[in-house]
Amino acid sequence: MNTPWHILGAGSLGCLWATRLSRAGLPVRIILRNQQRLADYRDAGGLRLIEAEQASLFPLTAELPATDTPIRRLLVACKAYDAETAVAEVSARLQPGAEILLLQNGLGSQQAVAARWPSCRSIFISSTEGAYRRKDFEVLHAGQGQNWLGDPLDHNPPPWLAELAAAGIPCDWTDNIEARLWRKLALNCAINPLTVLHDCRNGELLAHREQLHLLCVELSLILNACNQAEAADELEAEVLRVITATASNYSSMHQDVHNGRRTEISFLLGHACRTAQQYGLKVSELNALFKRLQAFLVQHGLPQD
Ligand code: NAD
Ligand code: KPL
Numbered sequence: 200m201n202t203p204w205h206i207l208g209a210g211s212l213g214c215l216w217a218t219r220l221s222r223a224g225l226p227v228r229i230i231l232r233n234q235q236r237l238a239d240y241r242d243a244g245g246l247r248l249i250e251a252e253q254a255s256l257f258p259l260t261a262e263l264p265a266t267d268t269p270i271r272r273l274l275v276a277c278k279a280y281d282a283e284t285a286v287a288e289v290s291a292r293l294q295p296g297a298e299i300l301l302l303q304n305g306l307g308s309q310q311a312v313a314a315r316w317p318s319c320r321s322i323f324i325s326s327t328e329g330a331y332r333r334k335d336f337e338v339l340h341a342g343q344g345q346n347w348l349g350d351p352l353d354h355n356p357p358p359w360l361a362e363l364a365a366a367g368i369p370c371d372w373t374d375n376i377e378a379r380l381w382r383k384l385a386l387n388c389a390i391n392p393l394t395v396l397h398d399c400r401n402g403e404l405l406a407h408r409e410q411l412h413l414l415c416v417e418l419s420l421i422l423n424a425c426n427q428a429e430a431a432d433e434l435e436a437e438v439l440r441v442i443t444a445t446a447s448n449y450s451s452m453h454q455d456v457h458n459g460r461r462t463e464i465s466f467l468l469g470h471a472c473r474t475a476q477q478y479g480l481k482v483s484e485l486n487a488l489f490k491r492l493q494a495f496l497v498q499h500g501l502p503q504d
Contacts, residue, residue, distance in 0.1 A: 200226075201225055201226055201362075202226075202271045202272050202359075203226040203227065203228055203268075203271070203272070204216075204217070204220050204225060204226065204227045204228070204272055204274060205228050205229075205230055205270045205272065205273045205274070205289075206227060206228070206229045206230065206274045206276060207230045207264075207273055207274065207275050207276065207277065207285050207286070207289060208230075208275060208276035208277035208278075208281070208285065209229045209230075209231060209236075209240070209246065209261075209276075209336060210276060210277070210278075210332060210338075211330040211331050211332050211338050212276045212302055212326065212328070212330055213229070213274070213276030213277075213302075214246045214248065214330070214332070214336065214337075214338035215248065215328065215330040215338055215340060216274055216276065216302075216368065217229055217246060217257070217259060218246050218248040218255070218257045218259075218338075219248075219366045219367050219368050220362075220363075220366050220368070221257050221259055222255075222257070222366065222367075223362070223365055223366035223367070225362060225366065227259050227260075228259065228260045228261070228262055228268070229246070229259055229260070229261045229262075230261075230262055230263070230264055230289060231261050231262070231263065232263075232264070233263065234263070237261055237262075237263060239335060239336070240261050240335075240336055241261075243335065243336040243337075244256060244258060245257050245258035245259060245336070246259055246336050246337075246338070247336060247337040247338070248338055248340065249333070249337065249338065249339045249340065250339075250340045254337075264285075264288040264289045265288075266292075267292065268292065269292055269294050270289060270292045270293050270294065270297055271294050271296075271297050271298070272297065272298045272300070272359075273286070273289065273293070273297065273298070273299050273300065274300045274302065275299060275300065275301050275302060275303070275312070276302045277303070278303070278461070278463060279303040279304060279305050279307070279308040279463045279465075279466040280308070280461065280463065280465065280466070280504070282301065282303050282308040282309075282311075282312060283308060283311045283312055283315065286299065286312050286315075286316065287315075290316065293316065293319055295318050296318065296319070296320065297319045297320070298319065298320045298322060298357065299312060299313075299316065299319050299320070299321045299322070300322045300324060300348070301313075301321060301322065301323050301324060302324045302326060303463075303466065304326075304383070304384075304387070304451075304463055304466065304467070305380075305384055305387070305463050305465075305466030305467045305470060306377075306380050306381065306384055306466060306470045307465070307466045307469075307470045308466055309321065309323045309380075313351075313352075320350060320352075320353065320357075321350065321352075322348055322349070322350050322357070323348070323349055323350070323351070323376045323377075323380060324346050324347065324348050324376075325346070325347045325376065325379040325380050325383055326344060326345075326346045326347075327342075327344030327345050327346075327383075328340075328342060328343070328344035328345070328346065328369070329341040329342025329343075329344060330342075343369070344369065345369050345370070345371065346363075346368060346369060346370040346371070347370075347371055347372075347373050347376060347379045348360070348370055348371070348372055348373070348376065349372060349373040349374065349375065349376025349377075349379070350376070351376060351377055354374045356372040360372060375429065377427065378427055378429045378430045379430075381422055381425075381427045381430040382427075382429075382430040382434075382437075384467055384470065384471065385415075385418040385419075385422060385430060385431075385434055385471075386434075386437065386438060386441055387450075387451075387452070387467050388414065388418055388467055388468050388471050388485070389411055389414045389415055389418060389434075389438045390404060390438060390441065390442060390450055391450040391451065391452035391453065391467065392452065392464075392468055392488050392489075392491075392492045393407060393410065393411075393488075394449065394450040394452065394453040395450075395452055395453050395456050395492060395495060396488075396491055396492065396495060398453075399453075400446065400447055400448060400449055401441070401442050401445045401446055401447075401448050401449070401450055402442060402443065402445075402446025402447060404442050405439075405442060405443070405446075410484070411435065411438060411439070411442075412435060413484045414484050414485060414488065415434045415435035415438055416435075417475070417480075417482040417483075417484050417485050418431075418434060418471065418485070419431040419434050420475070420480050420482065421471055421474050421475050421478070421480060421482065422434070424474075424475075424478040424480055425474060425478065452464070452467075456495075456496070456499065456501065459499075459500075459501070460501075461501060461502050462496065462501065462502075464489075464492060464493070464496070464503070464504065465504040468485065468488065468489045468492065469489065469504065471485055472485055472486055472489050
């Protein structure tokens with residue numbers, strides 16, 4: 200019998216993973232926050248995945264955090280600010296040596312989970328796939344991408360990696376997952392806050408080249424200081440490339456703010472500024488950007504962390 204995949208967080212990426220794993224014949228159980236969400240899920244009849252305009256329904260088993268089924272493999276698909284609390288709610292069910300896969304953007308939440316549950320194996324994931332919820336329990340697969348998986352403490356890939364590929368989940372193992380996460384964090388720090396403050400699409404940032412340059416210089420300083428020289432390589436050129444390739448898109452942070460949703464700022468720009476402080480680095484552009492963004496969020500009735 201295959202080890203069941205427990206999916207914690209039935210949002211965009213959680214649904215995208217759960218439905219593809221189930222379609223491949225693997226046992227999947229989704230964990231919903233409370234009785235109300237469970238009742239809503241039962242009314243919906245399952246998870247719906249929309250791909251190439253085709254909708255498919257997956258009536259997966261759903262359960263509450265407090266049930267007593269043991270967990271050997273847990274995919275945490277919550278936002279970074281919810282991840283540690285969500286894992287805590289199911290921690291009594293985690294078996295010794297259980298695997299915790301962490302799908303969060305940014306940095307900080309993965310390290311918090313890995314440090315708090317050291318008897319589990321924490322696997323970090325950096326994802327460039329795109330999905331969004333059309334309504335509760337209905338997800339649209341909007342962008343092809345890649346999932347990089349890695350474990351900073353153990354470079355051996357897990358034996359089930361091929362299961363993911365067979366389920367149509369694009370994935371690769373990396374010995375340096377932190378470099379991948381740092382690189383994405385740096386791109387997000389250079390692009391996302393400016394799109395919020397200028398209320399613009401990614402492409403319009405090309406009018407702010409000097410500011411982008413200064414941010415990339417400071418981000419590279421941070422990356423080099425914390426041994427992530429690989430992630431600093433040609434950072435500014437990649438920022439400009441991403442801005443051009445996604446010119447007509449709104450960044451994910453812009454979309455969050457526009458829709459009145461909490462951002463993951465603490466795990467992106469906040470993490471970069473805290474790291475600079477730890478290393479005694481002077482990063483006045485990043486600090487000023489962080490303060491302006493926090494003030495903007497407060498003015499718009501959103502949490503500043
Ligand atoms: P989402 O908001 O769509 O889904 C998160 C889900 O977690 C929600 O359904 C929420 O109710 C649930 N949740 C929160 N706390 C919970 C708890 N205690 N118990 C059970 N469920 C709980 O988020 P998302 O867009 O899927 O993003 C997840 C992570 O993946 C984020 O860090 C995001 O930045 C990253 N990411 C998302 C995408 C994307 O296209 N959506 C792409 C790349 C990376
Ligand atoms: O990942 C992104 C986002 O919008 O969050 C990109 C497109 C790279 C912009 O930072």
